[in-house]
Amino acid sequence: MRSDKHTKKKKKWIKYLIITFSILFIGLAAYLFTVYSSLNAALSSMQADSDRTLSPKRTDEIAFSKQEPFSVLLLGVDEREGDKGRSDTMIVLTVNPKVNSVKMLSIPRDTYTEIIGHGTTDKINHAYAFGGVDMSLDTVENFLDIPIDYFVQINMEGFRDIVDAVGGVTVENDLDFSYEGFNFPVGTLNLNGEEALAYSRMRKEDPRGDFGRQLRQRQVIEGVINEGASVSSLWNFQNIFEALGNNVKTNITFSEMVDVQKNYREATNSVEQISFTKGQGQTIGGVWYLVIPDEEVIAVQDELKTHLDLNE
Template sequence: MGRSDSRRKNSTKKWKKVLLSVLAVLLLLVGGVAVYSLYTVNKALTTMHEPIDRDFSAKRDGKVQLSKKEPLSILLIGIDKESGSIEKGRSDTMIVLTVNPATESMKMVSIPRDTRTEIIGQGIMDKINHAHAYGGVEMSIPTVENFLDIPIDYYVKINMEGFKEIVDSVGGVEVNNSFAFTEDGKTFDEGTISLDGDSALTYVRMRKQDPRGDFGRADRQKQVVQAVINKGASLAGFTKLDNLIGAIGENVKTDLSSMEMVTIQRKYAAARHNMETVQLTGSGATIGGVYYLQVAEDERLRVSSILREHLGLE
């Protein structure tokens, strides 16, 4: 093998590790190792990149310095296109992820979509998932920052309808269902079940039959994404890998640049092996005929304090 061929092979391997490792961090999961074409990876990265026009967070002194391994935060937004476009639909899922490379740890908190809070930029109290419908990611980020009193450094937006394509691209997944239920004419037995793309989307959307409501649904969403990454990491065929990366590229948007992804993969990847879920709780309330989840102030401050400490903020 010539020197140029060797460099090309090493470059392909590098981008392979970057994409799957960073996706593992962004999707809260352990990344995998597989071989695929550099062209496919570059295309996926280009398609995924969607910078937004915003100032640095007032919650942090300037932009986070990835090269200095400063703790960072990422807002994961799942958009259900049935409620509108991926640009301005209501957010079906909102998860905040903090990563601290010094302690090699990650913390994750799911914000229930019915959480009542101030929508920054609208000056009203409403469900937190309406922020995206009002003003997209640009309004969701400051609203979450205000609610949790932490900076949001980056965002990752996932088209929930794209779950079907992503799951099908790996040949379906298996998950462990904690209780049996029927939804949209589909029956999901208790125990280990196999899901194709269509059934996976139904599985992660159900919440009314779940005694834990949004919290239970969030767990099912993480189950499916975990299974996709694990399955994708074990794929050996070029066709399936290209399909997987193509499906991710079409259904995931982020303001992380390719070089920022490289830096995260190099300096933050070890944190993915130690992840803690922080539970945010609240109580249901009907205000003006609309159901909300009311998070008590001491509970909000408790979760905020955990995340701020993890981010190394005073």
């Protein structure tokens, strides 16, 4: 009798375990399907048309499986109704998994340079207004003398949604200022989307001018990268994917994103911010430009070429 009771009890527990695991499996399957559906919808919205399939400075496509260094141009665009807009934020990322590092370079929007494909010398951010993403890519490549392999275009008005979707960002502020109704004291700040947008836009109250603004922009972008890669963001994937799908365009494909995540994950642990610091303002033809000395441009070019293993 006792043996029969024990057998029935054992069968009962096995039944409960099977039911429990079945519920967990169904729940996990439903969760993964929802993640996949949301991701697929976001990626479809993010894919941008571009005539460029390979940088003119490359002879072969990047082999992510071999962990080859690559570069990305981030374009922060303020688009207005009836106006194509200008890329007021231009940041170049070079990624090298062999040394586990990312270099993040801000290019001042007023930089005086040749606009490739337009036949003029102008402010570098005008390249987007003249010829969109492709002309921006060609112009930045010519200016830095490195291949730009990919681009990510961000609608700055919608950038606040991306910051909110990852739960806000943390930055280290080195200048006490107020802007657009927000106060930003010196120290560690936790910013929501509206605050982060205002923080990254202020320029005139900063004695460093556009250089100070570039620093804050890089801080916010690095904060988004760090928060987006955190485990806590997994539970908010729908808002993150929706915000990205609505505000980001890129030529990086889904399979390439998977390869980057697989082979380059450790590189994002070390992000070095670099910038041009010796530019001088000059009025040319009645227009104010930032003229960066050739020696500084060459020094930055060499640093990025070394990071991309192009000097070997």
